[in-house]
């Protein structure tokens with residue numbers, strides 16, 4: 158009798174990888190600067206027309222976070238947009254050599270930081286088009302990418318973050334820029350500022366993080382949303398809530414349209430997040446109906462990309478980091494649960510499109526239809542990391558270290574067995590759909606984490 162597999166064969170090319178390879182066969186997604194989209198077109202810009210930003214600019218920040226281009230000492234500029242170039246600069250008053258770790262022999266693991274002397278170029282907007290935008294949770298994984306995009310587009314951005322799951326290093330490249338302000342604070346306290354738009358993202362999103370302090374997660378979802386809606390009401394700002402596919406719980410309808418009311422356990426370990434976001438949605442539409450607040454609600458499905466923290470706990474970061482370190486990829490349960498993975502640049506384009514759209518009637522799913530089992534994603538990531546190593550795009554495994562294997566560990570409680578968004582509404586009302594293949598997004602993410610690990614992060 159065949160026993161259940163304990164380790165998955167990493168040499169077998171899994172179906173999603175096969176499909177993605179067939180899809181974007183021609184130019185290799187591995188050659189830097191030639192990332193191709195689902196239609197085989199090279200991705201040079203991200204975002205909708207009029208709101209787009211060169212990919213190279215975004216990459217210059219997250220793929221080499223502490224320095225401008227090593228060749229030129231400056232940031233890439235774009236031919237298609239009016240950038241202020243190096244208009245905003247600050248200078249260093251000391252040489253970083255003085256602080257080189259070599260000069261402190263007693264501190265073998267010392268690290269010296271160099272602050273930027275040049276800010277990334279941002280678009281110059283006429284005053285009438287320049288918005289004052291508040292991003293709560295702007296130092297988090299998704300928030301920081303949204304801030305980058307809004308900054309590049311030329312807006313004034315205020316970030317409110319308590320750094321529970323966010324990190325100052327995700328935004329250090331903007332600190333000191335005249336269009337940017339970073340406020341350490343918690344959304345559970347009221348904030349008195351003047352703004353035109355509020356992207357309300359603040360809340361830990363990884364199951365590992367949001368379960369650490371369930372009551373705090375609920376408080377953040379309820380009181381944080383209440384406070385930010387109060388701010389929107391007072392300032393007449395447009396308000397966007399980042400909700401989640403978790404409002405559908407363990408869905409009995411597949412794929413999930415916005416009209417599905419969900420199947421959530423109200424008192425399980427995930428309920429602090431699921432019910433927190435459900436009450437946040439209820440509050441949002443309460444303020445819209447009662448007080449005329451102009452609201453948008455995005456239901457975000459599984460998203461991944463650079464700047465997830467290595468210990469974030471979610472599928473992609475866990476599997477990528479394990480594969481890079483040669484450690485086992487731990488699959489919870491039998492690995493048959495499905496998830497549909499969306500790359501972060503697509504999410505940001507969707508959030509901005511929703512904020513700018515006239516559609517305020519109800520929530521909009523922002524997610525990718527690329528559904529695969531957890532086990533198949535683990536195999537895909539393992540195979541891709543191997544491929545990238547073989548091509549020299551990322552460092553090889555240290556000599557003598559074995560490739561990772563897949564390991565099955567006990568299932569987690571209330572893990573939704575399947576998830577896939579119905580994105581008909583987003584296509585109709587936002588003209589939005591994901592552009593990135595999962596493979597291209599995974600490659601970008603693997604390159605990011607390989608860089609982080611090489612820097613000892």
Ligand SMILES: O=c1ccn([C@@H]2O[C@H](COP(=O)(O)OP(=O)(O)O[C@H]3OC[C@@H](O)[C@H](O)[C@H]3O)[C@@H](O)[C@H]2O)c(=O)[nH]1
Nearest residue numbers: 362364401402458459471472475487488489494531572
């Ligand atoms: O190391 C891991 C991590 C995750 N998994 C599995 O992979 C699947 C995805 O897990 P994740 O932790 O990435 O995310 P989940 O889908 O459970 O929750 C997510 O849903 C949508 C978003 O709003 C949030 O980002 C998050 O709550 C689950 O079935 C999980 O059990 C593993 O098998 N191993």
